[in-house]
Amino acid sequence: MAAHPFLTARFRTLAGNIFESLRGNPDAQERYFADLRWRRVGGSFDCPVCPKCGDISSAHRREKPACENHRGRWRCSSCRAHFSVISGSIFANCKLPLSLILKAIYYFVTTSKGRSAVDLSHHLNVSYKTAFVLLHKIRCAICMGYDFSPLEGEVEIDACWVFKYVRPEREHTKKGRKTSAGKTNPNKQAVLVLRLQGGRRKGAVRTLPIPIKAEDEATVLEIVRRFVRPGSVVYTDQAAAYTSLAAEYELRPVNHSVEYATEQGWNQNQAESYFNRFRSMMRGIYLKATPKYLLYYAMECAWREDNRHPVGGLQERLNVALRAIGLGQHAEPFVKYWGDKGRPESALTKLKRWIRRRPTKPQESWTAAQTDDGLQRALWP
Numbered sequence: 001m002a003a004h005p006f007l008t009a010r011f012r013t014l015a016g017n018i019f020e021s022l023r024g025n026p027d028a029q030e031r032y033f034a035d036l037r038w039r040r041v042g043g044s045f046d047c048p049v050c051p052k053c054g055d056i057s058s059a060h061r062r063e064k065p066a067c068e069n070h071r072g073r074w075r076c077s078s079c080r081a082h083f084s085v086i087s088g089s090i091f092a093n094c095k096l097p098l099s100l101i102l103k104a105i106y107y108f109v110t111t112s113k114g115r116s117a118v119d120l121s122h123h124l125n126v127s128y129k130t131a132f133v134l135l136h137k138i139r140c141a142i143c144m145g146y147d148f149s150p151l152e153g154e155v156e157i158d159a160c161w162v163f164k165y166v167r168p169e170r171e172h173t174k175k176g177r178k179t180s181a182g183k184t185n186p187n188k189q190a191v192l193v194l195r196l197q198g199g200r201r202k203g204a205v206r207t208l209p210i211p212i213k214a215e216d217e218a219t220v221l222e223i224v225r226r227f228v229r230p231g232s233v234v235y236t237d238q239a240a241a242y243t244s245l246a247a248e249y250e251l252r253p254v255n256h257s258v259e260y261a262t263e264q265g266w267n268q269n270q271a272e273s274y275f276n277r278f279r280s281m282m283r284g285i286y287l288k289a290t291p292k293y294l295l296y297y298a299m300e301c302a303w304r305e306d307n308r309h310p311v312g313g314l315q316e317r318l319n320v321a322l323r324a325i326g327l328g329q330h331a332e333p334f335v336k337y338w339g340d341k342g343r344p345e346s347a348l349t350k351l352k353r354w355i356r357r358r359p360t361k362p363q364e365s366w367t368a369a370q371t372d373d374g375l376q377r378a379l380w381p
Contacts, residue, residue, distance in 0.1 A: 022102065029098040030072055033085045036322055050076040051088030059083075090141045090325055096134070100124050104134050105325065109318050112308075113277060114285045114300060133334050138325065139296040140334065142303050145324030151206060152229040154197040157236050158271035159215045162282060163187040163291060187291045190215050191278065191298050194227055195270045204270040207305050209278075209298035211291075217241050224249070235268055274305050 022029045034045035041056070043049035048059045059074040073084050086092055091101055107115055107123055121131040166183045190212050198205035208227050212219050220241045225248070228234065234249040236242040237256050245251050252266045261267035278301045282289055289297055310316035 023099065026072075026098070029102070030085045032102075033098060036325070037085070037089060048074050048083075048085075050074075050079060050081060051083050052076065052081040053079040055079070090137050090144075094134075094137075096126070096130070100126070101134070104131075105138060105321060106318070108135065108138050109321050110314065112304065114281045114297075114304070116285050116287075136293065136296060136334055138321075139300050141325040142321070143296065143299050146299065146303070147206065148208065148227070150227055150229045151194060151196045151208065152232055154233040154235070155228050156195045156197065156204070156268045156271040157192070157220075157224065157234055157242065158268050158275070159190045159192045159212070159239075160275045160278060161188065161190045162294065163189055189213055189291055189294060191294070192220065192223060193271055193274050193298075193302075194224070195274060197270060203273070203309075204305065207274060207302035209274070209295075209302050211294045211298060215239065215241050217244050221245065235266055235271075237268065274301065277301055277305060 022032060031045040034043075034048065038044055038047070038049045041049055041054075043056050047056055049056050050059055053076060055076060055078040059076045061072065061074055073082055075082050085098075086094065094101065104120060104124060107120055115135070117128055117132040117135055120126075120135060121128045124131065126134075163185055166185050192210045192212050192215070194208040194210075195204040196206040197203075210223055210227075212223070217240065221244050224234070224245060228249065230248050232249055233252060234242075234245055235252050235254065236245070238253045242251070242253065252264075254260075254262060254266050254268055261269070278298065281297065281301055286297055307317050307320055310320070
């Protein structure tokens with residue numbers, strides 16, 4: 001009997017561990033981050049790219065790192081701007097040493113169902129607030145590098161409700177404690193997941209989770225039109241919200257009250273696999289998650305599902321995360337998160353505006369991406 005991939009040696013060890021070679025060497029850490037960021041645009045540590053004007057190799061070294069808590073700086077000859085290796089990146093304005101940032105990425109990648117901010121704060125010996133923002137910046141980079149192009153082929157669609165629990169009232173009556181029957185949590189939302197099947201014994205190859213307020217016919221139809229090409233095969237359950245899809249797609253419903261799979265082999269096993277991991281994350285890891293960042297947690301779960309069995313083991317999964325972080329831009333929603341301008345309603349408004357500008361392809365310009373108003377209302381009612 002074959003062992004589970006997580007029990008094999010390639011998932012226990014990290015071949016060519018970059019963290020051992022970079023430990024205690026600020027110059028090597030900066031060189032690694034510089035190559036990670038600037039390689040895709042033709043730059044490197046020796047040919048830095050100015051984050052302000054985009055000029056390559058016109059900057060000169062101004063300061064060298066004296067220790068791990070200090071970063072070297074360049075000065076651009078074109079625009080006279082001063083910048084470091086993390087300026088304009090997902091970790092801009094972060095005061096942590098690069099060694100701790102690399103270690104945080106490692107701890108984020110090497111778990112199957114996520115890592116809480118409290119656990120990360122213990123591993124890095126930092127405060128809970130620092131670990132919380134650092135994890136959200138990593139999730140933010142994953143969202144930026146994700147492929148949002150429409151799915152084509154056999155797609156499984158299903159929804160999972162979260163934030164449903166309503167705490168009973170504390171008052172007692174003669175008949176006993178009051179119950180919460182008939183009440184609804186105002187934060188109740190659903191995550192609509194679309195998973196593209198990869199063929200026999202391959203499972204799903206791409207996952208697109210979308211938070212929605214209501215699983216109704218209009219919302220589902222609008223999202224499916226946006227993310228699934230016409231003529232594709234769609235597997236759903238027999239909920240009323242999916243019946244209208246038969247006009248534009250080949251609909252294959254499954255009656256879950258009778259069977260998990262039909263005689264023809266129709267099923268939603270890949271969508272249920274996603275929800276199994278997602279529920280475990282929300283119940284066991286992210287205990288105090290809020291609807292404000294539900295999309296980030298859902299995207300993290302989708303990334304873990306799509307990279308659950310990489311051919312190269314843990315090293316390949318780490319490389320995928322590092323490439324996404326290298327492509328990541330400035331994380332606007334988490335700038336001064338715990339300051340005077342961060343955490344109140346203004347931060348939520350920034351997040352909504354930033355998510356609406358996300359591109360349909362990873363390499364598209366972030367500001368040039370446009371999304372229709374109907375999808376905006378579906379994502380953020």
